[in-house]
Amino acid sequence: xxxxxxxxxxxxxxxxxxxxxxxxxxxxxxxxxxxxxxxxxxxxxxxxxxxxxxxxxxxxxxxxxxxxxxxxxxxxxxxxxxxxxxxxxxxxxxxxxxxxxxxxxxxxxxx
Amino acid sequence: xxxxxxxxxxxxxxxxxxxxxxxxxxxxxxxxxxxxxxxxxxxxxxxxxxxxxxxxxxxxxxxxxxxxxxxxxxxxxxxxxxxxxxxxxxxxxxxxxxxxxxxxxxxxxxxxxxxx
Numbered sequence: 001x002x003x004x005x006x007x008x009x010x011x012x013x014x015x016x017x018x019x020x021x022x023x024x025x026x027x028x029x030x031x032x033x034x035x036x037x038x039x040x041x042x043x044x045x046x047x048x049x050x051x052x053x054x055x056x057x058x059x060x061x062x063x064x065x066x067x068x069x070x071x072x073x074x075x076x077x078x079x080x081x082x083x084x085x086x087x088x089x090x091x092x093x094x095x096x097x098x099x100x101x102x103x104x105x106x107x108x109x110x111x
Numbered sequence: 112x113x114x115x116x117x118x119x120x121x122x123x124x125x126x127x128x129x130x131x132x133x134x135x136x137x138x139x140x141x142x143x144x145x146x147x148x149x150x151x152x153x154x155x156x157x158x159x160x161x162x163x164x165x166x167x168x169x170x171x172x173x174x175x176x177x178x179x180x181x182x183x184x185x186x187x188x189x190x191x192x193x194x195x196x197x198x199x200x201x202x203x204x205x206x207x208x209x210x211x212x213x214x215x216x217x218x219x220x221x222x223x224x225x226x227x
Contacts, residue, residue: 043221
C-alpha cells in the first residue's frame, strides 16, 4: 500500500539557518502531495501542496517540489525563524482516498 | 478558503461517561469526513471515514461500538466516545472533503479529550 517516510527528528536549528526535511513516498497511483504544519496544542494547517510531477508548492518561504523520478517531496526554507518551530507532516492523497501521513518531523528553532 | 470547526476544543469527562465531539464544515458541503486520533508526539491515526447518509467505515482495530460516528448532514459529523476510559484520552482531529474536491481535505482544529 501507499506510504510516506520522513526524517523524524527532532531537528534543532539556529535562527536564519537553512532547513531541509526529507520526505519520500510510495504510491500505486498518481497522488497529490502535501506538507502540513502543527503548532503546539493546535490542529493541522496546510502549508503547501503539489498535485502532479514537477509541480512546486510554496508558502511562507517554504518550498517543495514533486519529484516523481525520486518519489520525493522534500521541504525547504532558506532562513528559518523561531516562529517556524512546529511539527511538520508530509502526506499524500490518492484521488477520493484517505490521507497517508508520514510520522512527522519536530523542528525547534533557537534564537 | 474552506473552514472546518470542531466543538468542543477541550473536554474533561469522568470515566464511564460519554462525550460527543462535533465537526462542522462551515462554508462548503462535505460528502466525506474523516476522524483521526493523535497520541503525544505521534502522527495522526485514521479512525474512520464517514460519508453523509451512510454508515462509517472503521479502520482495523478501532472499536465501532466505542467510537460512534454519525454523519447526518453535509456539514456535520459527530464522534461519540462511549463509556470513556482514561486510555481514551487523546487529541481527536476531524477533516472534511468537499463534493468537488477529489484530493484536498480540510482539517479541524482538534479536540483535546481528557478522561479522569
